Amino acid sequence: MDILTLIKTRRSIRKFKKKSIQKETIENILEAARWAPSGLNNQPWRFIVLDGGLKDKIAEYTKYSYIIKSADKIILVFLDKTSSYHYEKDLLAIGACIQNMLLYIHAIGLGACWLGEILNRRDEIKKFLGLEENLELQAVLAIGKPAIFPKKATRKKLEELIINDYAKL
Amino acid sequence: MDILTLIKTRRSIRKFKKKSIQKETIENILEAARWAPSGLNNQPWRFIVLDGGLKDKIAEYTKYSYIIKSADKIILVFLDKTSSYHYEKDLLAIGACIQNMLLYIHAIGLGACWLGEILNRRDEIKKFLGLEENLELQAVLAIGKPAIFPKKATRKKLEELIINDYAKL
Numbered sequence: 368m369d370i371l372t373l374i375k376t377r378r379s380i381r382k383f384k385k386k387s388i389q390k391e392t393i394e395n396i397l398e399a400a401r402w403a404p405s406g407l408n409n410q411p412w413r414f415i416v417l418d419g420g421l422k423d424k425i426a427e428y429t430k431y432s433y434i435i436k437s438a439d440k441i442i443l444v445f446l447d448k449t450s451s452y453h454y455e456k457d458l459l460a461i462g463a464c465i466q467n468m469l470l471y472i473h474a475i476g477l478g479a480c481w482l483g484e485i486l487n488r489r490d491e492i493k494k495f496l497g498l499e500e501n502l503e504l505q506a507v508l509a510i511g512k513p514a515i516f517p518k519k520a521t522r523k524k525l526e527e528l529i530i531n532d533y534a535k536l
Numbered sequence: 537m538d539i540l541t542l543i544k545t546r547r548s549i550r551k552f553k554k555k556s557i558q559k560e561t562i563e564n565i566l567e568a569a570r571w572a573p574s575g576l577n578n579q580p581w582r583f584i585v586l587d588g589g590l591k592d593k594i595a596e597y598t599k600y601s602y603i604i605k606s607a608d609k610i611i612l613v614f615l616d617k618t619s620s621y622h623y624e625k626d627l628l629a630i631g632a633c634i635q636n637m638l639l640y641i642h643a644i645g646l647g648a649c650w651l652g653e654i655l656n657r658r659d660e661i662k663k664f665l666g667l668e669e670n671l672e673l674q675a676v677l678a679i680g681k682p683a684i685f686p687k688k689a690t691r692k693k694l695e696e697l698i699i700n701d702y703a704k705l
């Protein structure tokens with residue numbers, strides 16, 4: 368599938384089939400993550416992969432727990448503040464890193480949901496997992512084999528996104 | 537090219553050939569951008585595409601002006617604060633949006649450099665372009681046909697990115 372089609376057909380998957388994701392697949396997802404660009408190549412992203420009971424404990428920290436419970440595995444994405452050189456640019460880089468994972472996951476016929484609401488309780492999760500102070504949770508990706516694949520998705524028109532005075536391409 | 541190879545072979549391009557990018561190509565690049573995910577699907581990204589003399593004026597706001605001058609076109613990526621619902625998550629979304637563009641650009645044999653240092657003078661650029669207060673510059677992408685394509689790139693090993701206590705995939 369060409370990259371533009373891949374980008375446009377990706378959807379947030381919220382319900383998954385009972386099917387295990389292999390270790391090699393997770394390694395490839397993280398390989399996609401690892402090759403994202405970052406300012407000064409500082410690579411501020413860090414990861415924890417969870418499944419089973421520990422995954423379901425993380426589900427308790429979001430109102431979207433059904434998505435995490437339905438998923439086979441979750442990837443917690445952190446900013447390592449000791450690697451940070453510029454907080455805003457680090458977040459942009461982590462966004463690029465997450466998108467690499469989402470595109471790879473979609474390309475191999477799996478699905479993911481990028482969970483953000485869970486960040487409201489990021490400090491409790493850090494405490495629960497016993498993590499160091501420098502690790503700041505930025506996203507949780509719930510991953511599995513899609514059970515329901517939403518067809519429709521909406522986006523603003525290009526005309527709404529190009530700033531008017533400079534609308535001519 | 538499969539998505540993992542595409543991700544791993546992308547490089548920052550800093551020197552470009554004299555070759556015009558067609559309007560349709562820019563539209564496709566922005567189409568890739570437009571389909572990025574964002575929290576609550578708020579799509580906080582906005583764009584300005586510049587070339588010629590106006591592009592070269594923007595070059596004056598960065599120490600990497602040679603990259604902008606060498607590029608055929610630049611895309612300025614803004615956060616529209618009136619679309620914002622959560623500043624951090626908006627930046628993550630814009631990072632995903634930028635990565636979509638970088639991957640598409642690489643896939644079609646063009647190249648880009650994601651410029652961040654220029655943000656130091658984002659307010660001056662906003663004033664120069666006469667933009668509204670709500671538009672905050674987040675990145676400039678310099679785009680063109682690569683004249684030099686760097687082969688080597690380095691990344692941390694996966695073992696360094698997975699948080700130790702949970703290293704087992």
